Amino acid sequence: MKNVLRLLSLILGLAVILAWTVSSQTSDNSLEKIKKRGYLLWGSDAEGGAPYAFPNPKDPSRLIGFEVDIAEAIAKELGVKAKQSQNAWDSLIPALERGDFDMAMNGIEITEQREAKVLFSIPYYIYTEQLVVRKEETSIKDINGIKGKKVGTLSGAVAQDILMNIGGVEVKVYSGQVEPYEDLALGRLDAVLLDLPIAAYYAKPNPKLKYAGSPVGEGFYGIAMRKGDEQFKKKIDEILSKLLRTGELKKIYDKWNMWNEAQAKLFESIKGASGYVGLEESKKAPLYTFLPNLLKGSGITIIISVVSMALAIILGLVLTILRLYGRPPLSALAAAYIEIYRGTPLLIQLYILYYGLPNIGISLSPLMAAFIGLGMNYAAYEAELYRAGINAVPKGQMEAALSLGMTQSLAVRRVILPQALKIALPGVTNDFIALFKDSSLVSVIAMVELTKTYSILAATTLRFFELGMIVALLYFAMSYPLSLFARKLEKKLSNKK
Amino acid sequence: MIKVRDLHKNYGEHHLFKGINLDIDKGEVVVFIGPSGSGKSTFLRCINGLEYFQKGEINVGDIELHSINRLMPDKKDFDTIRRIRLKVGMVFQQFNLFPHMTVLENITESPEKVLGIGRDKAVENAVALLKRINLEKKVNSYPDELSGGEQQRVAIARALAMKPEAMLFDEPTSSLDPEMVGEVLSVIKELVDEGMTTLIATHEMDFAREVADRVVVFDQGEIVETGRPEEIFTSPKTERTKGFLSRILKRSIM
Numbered sequence: 001m002k003n004v005l006r007l008l009s010l011i012l013g014l015a016v017i018l019a020w021t022v023s024s025q026t027s028d029n030s031l032e033k034i035k036k037r038g039y040l041l042w043g044s045d046a047e048g049g050a051p052y053a054f055p056n057p058k059d060p061s062r063l064i065g066f067e068v069d070i071a072e073a074i075a076k077e078l079g080v081k082a083k084q085s086q087n088a089w090d091s092l093i094p095a096l097e098r099g100d101f102d103m104a105m106n107g108i109e110i111t112e113q114r115e116a117k118v119l120f121s122i123p124y125y126i127y128t129e130q131l132v133v134r135k136e137e138t139s140i141k142d143i144n145g146i147k148g149k150k151v152g153t154l155s156g157a158v159a160q161d162i163l164m165n166i167g168g169v170e171v172k173v174y175s176g177q178v179e180p181y182e183d184l185a186l187g188r189l190d191a192v193l194l195d196l197p198i199a200a201y202y203a204k205p206n207p208k209l210k211y212a213g214s215p216v217g218e219g220f221y222g223i224a225m226r227k228g229d230e231q232f233k234k235k236i237d238e239i240l241s242k243l244l245r246t247g248e249l250k251k252i253y254d255k256w257n258m259w260n261e262a263q264a265k266l267f268e269s270i271k272g273a274s275g276y277v278g279l280e281e282s283k284k285a286p287l288y289t290f291l292p293n294l295l296k297g298s299g300i301t302i303i304i305s306v307v308s309m310a311l312a313i314i315l316g317l318v319l320t321i322l323r324l325y326g327r328p329p330l331s332a333l334a335a336a337y338i339e340i341y342r343g344t345p346l347l348i349q350l351y352i353l354y355y356g357l358p359n360i361g362i363s364l365s366p367l368m369a370a371f372i373g374l375g376m377n378y379a380a381y382e383a384e385l386y387r388a389g390i391n392a393v394p395k396g397q398m399e400a401a402l403s404l405g406m407t408q409s410l411a412v413r414r415v416i417l418p419q420a421l422k423i424a425l426p427g428v429t430n431d432f433i434a435l436f437k438d439s440s441l442v443s444v445i446a447m448v449e450l451t452k453t454y455s456i457l458a459a460t461t462l463r464f465f466e467l468g469m470i471v472a473l474l475y476f477a478m479s480y481p482l483s484l485f486a487r488k489l490e491k492k493l494s495n496k497k
Numbered sequence: 498m499i500k501v502r503d504l505h506k507n508y509g510e511h512h513l514f515k516g517i518n519l520d521i522d523k524g525e526v527v528v529f530i531g532p533s534g535s536g537k538s539t540f541l542r543c544i545n546g547l548e549y550f551q552k553g554e555i556n557v558g559d560i561e562l563h564s565i566n567r568l569m570p571d572k573k574d575f576d577t578i579r580r581i582r583l584k585v586g587m588v589f590q591q592f593n594l595f596p597h598m599t600v601l602e603n604i605t606e607s608p609e610k611v612l613g614i615g616r617d618k619a620v621e622n623a624v625a626l627l628k629r630i631n632l633e634k635k636v637n638s639y640p641d642e643l644s645g646g647e648q649q650r651v652a653i654a655r656a657l658a659m660k661p662e663a664m665l666f667d668e669p670t671s672s673l674d675p676e677m678v679g680e681v682l683s684v685i686k687e688l689v690d691e692g693m694t695t696l697i698a699t700h701e702m703d704f705a706r707e708v709a710d711r712v713v714v715f716d717q718g719e720i721v722e723t724g725r726p727e728e729i730f731t732s733p734k735t736e737r738t739k740g741f742l743s744r745i746l747k748r749s750i751m
Contacts, residue, residue: 399547400593400652404607404659405583407575414606418597 030102030225030232039081042071043096044106045089047176047452049459050201051256052107053084057285060293060457066197066256067105070124073248077239086456087446090156090175091355093117095446096224098358100366103225103236107195109158110222119229120222121236124249126263128215129159130199132192134184135210140191142213149190152180159193162217178202178459185209197258215260287466290457294467297453298474304370304439304449305478309432311375316382323383324390325408334383341380346441349373354445370442378435385427389420422493429486433479450474498523498558498663498694499585504543505552505564506536506718513539513718516553521696523662526689528705528726529698531715532741537698538590540715541665544696545587546578557581558662583611586656590668592648594640594655600627601636604655612659619658626654630684646677650684663694670701702745706730714738 034040044053046063053065063084075082085101092104096118109127110120133140140146147168153159155173163171172189174180180192185208192203196215203209223240225233243249253259322334341349350373354364364372393416401411440451448456454471458464499521506514513536521527529537542548544555546562555562560580594603604623608614614622627633630650640648649669656664666685670678682704689695689708699705705712705726712729714722714737721737722729733739 394591394593396589396591396593397595400587400589400595403545403547403582403587403589404655405579405611406607407579410610414610415595422597 030229031235034078034080034102037080039083040071040075040078040103041083041085041101043085043087043092043101043104045092046084046086047456047459048089048106049177049456051197051258054459055293055457057461058289060290061296066252066258067107069252069255070243070249071105073243073252074236074239077242078235085446086448086452088175088444089154091444091446093224094355096226098355098363099226100446102232103223105221105223107197107221108224109195110220111158111161114224117227118224119227119233120224121233122240123220123222124240125197125221125253125258127195127197127219127221128260129162129193129217130196130203130215131212132181132184132194132199132203132209133190133212134187135208137190137210137212140212143193143216145212146191146193150188152183152189152192153194154180154198157195158217158219159195163193176455176459178462181206181209182462196260197256200257285461287470290467290470293453293457294450294470294474297448297450298478300447300449301436301439301451301475302478304367304374304442304447305432305436307371308374308378308439309435311371312378312382312431312435313428315375315379316386319379319383320386320390321412324387325412338380338383341377342384346373346377346438347444349377350441350445366442366446369445370439370447373442373445374435374439378431381431382424382428385424385431386420388427389422389424390416392423393419425493426486426490429482429489432486433482436479436482437475498525499544499696500556501544501553502555503553504540504550504555506539506543506548506550514550515718517720519713519720519723521663521694523694524692526695526708526710527697527713528709528711529696529713529715530700530702530705530741531721532744535715536718537713537715538667541587541667541696541698544581545585545665546581547587555581557584560584583659584662585665586659586661586663587665588649588652588656588667588669590671592640592645592652592672594648594652596640599637599639600632600643600651603640603651604658607655608658622658623654626657627651629687630654644677645673646680649673649677649681653681653684653688657688663696664688666695666697666699668698668700670699700745702730702742714741716741 044067046053046055048054051065052067053063056062056064068082068084071082071084087095087100087104089106092106092108093114095101096104104118105124107127108114110123114120131140131143131146140149143166146163146166148170150170150172151163152172152174153163154177155175160171160173163169172180172183174183177194177198180189180194181202183189184192185206191212192199199211204211223236225236240249250259253263319334319338322330323338324331326334350369353373354366354369357364397415397419398411401415402408406414439449443449443452443455450471454467458467461467499519501517501519504514504517505512517540529540531537539548543550544557550564552564554564560577562577562581595606598606601620601623604626605616605619608619608622609616624633624636627636630653632647632650632654635643635647635651640651643651653669669685670681673681678701682701685695685697686708695708697705697708709726711723712726713720714729714733714735716737722733722735724734729738730742733742
């Protein structure tokens, strides 16, 4: 028991050190910091996929996409390297505000609401919205035909606003841009409205789908930066203008076949040569090319699970002891903690911890937030398991210990807990296995663990099935040895007391 | 050595003790008899601080225990109770040995951790006690490997290892199979013969008659009669004692 506790606290200590060393930084002069750091940190969501920023099918550990090219061009002008920071698309802005990266660039449309929160660069691309329907669809000719229909789009995108404004449309929002087209092809949707570059990459090559009408709406993609980061914005604007004048930007759009008439407003019109990269190729790439990424994701899943569980086991014990033996204010607080943490969703707790706390000046690194978020949540469940264990120890045990002159704390430590923990053990190991799977929730706070790695890769390659089987297998390979170990431990404990 | 003054105890609405007074001298052997639920066990548990009481006071040697606030006992109260427990050992009906410790560890745990005597000394004492109760072969057994009688003898040794000045036995043979009652009673008898101040709540009337200096009869939370065993068993003064004795003697004949 003592050794286990010692080991747990060692793991926790290491984790704290690890988490602080990768802790995030917040300051307003990004320009100076980038130079000092030697690289430009830009946020985007690789799960959003092609053609913006997505894993290279030939080497999935590297990202490609037109925004990767733009980021590299900007970094080159700044005299540094570019480095992408992975983040869920709909929380890119909060993550930028909390200082996770210098700028966010991921098809972020310049809108009034967003301008209230962040600084935007001059536009780097003019997007339009393209309606897509099934090949055999005849009733929907263009945007005017979608009233009363089920139309899919991306959560938080401008297309969503357009659909809402039309009225009478049943809008289905997705967090990824691949899934709406999948659902459309399967007949779960009647149409999909999304930015043209997305439609061009995911819908156009799909033989089951077709464009309906010409693009509607028109807006600008801009690079988002923190409010107050004026100098940095000025520099980025200068660089974008330069890339525009020299034709560098146009070259990038040519490469990704993203030129269209709308861009004429930004550029001289030059015919773009075609040449898709990616989709067809990545559909054929052998599975082992994805393995290094998946194994890395598994490693992160293991680290997060082990450290969080260690935290939960220790914190849970403290909570139980306070609840059962603490004086009134403390015992009530412990009870309240347990009820609140058990009674609210883990997802909300993670959001508050990661995106909410920076508002009051506490900014945790993603890894730290993952440890604490999962650890604090599971602590509530462990506490209840311990409490059940303690209640299962006969009352006479405590009385006998007290009658021998032991203090209450000595009796708890030497007599009650050793018996209670043995009773609680099967539940605790069961929770550990559950935690392995729950750890996938931390992808919302920018941790790329196994499940997130899967959804990024699957979104690019559309190989949901094969990759899904591999990922399921990896999870099983992690949790099954654990349940075997748990069974062995229980057996050992019941043989020798 | 033990003085009880005006002891009141209620369980919510139920008023069990309405002012009990009792003095016990050093070396005296007092046996408590009476029907189940009459309060004899609760009385012993009050002396050891395992039950709170609402009014009155209990003296053990020079330590005074007053009625204490049950919800918020302060540190001083806990300390007083603990000092009393160090003077008074207790043996329970259900033995209450620690199942995760060996026989030896059960006995050495408190002397080591509470009295702070060294490991070697504690083991030496424990082995001597086990020899006395003829269980030295079970040193490394776990409680669930012992019979009920053996467990209760170990529980007595465990209490004695703390070198108490008095011993409380709360129905020590009530959960035993009949053939094991004798071995436990003979250990208690030995203690009594050595002059240990002893309080026993029991239904073993023959044993009471044999060892008691004084018999106390409880009924419905009241002491209805006290006296020498031959007086109580041959010429009880109150109807309640007579009724109780005739009921229990009839049962033992059947």
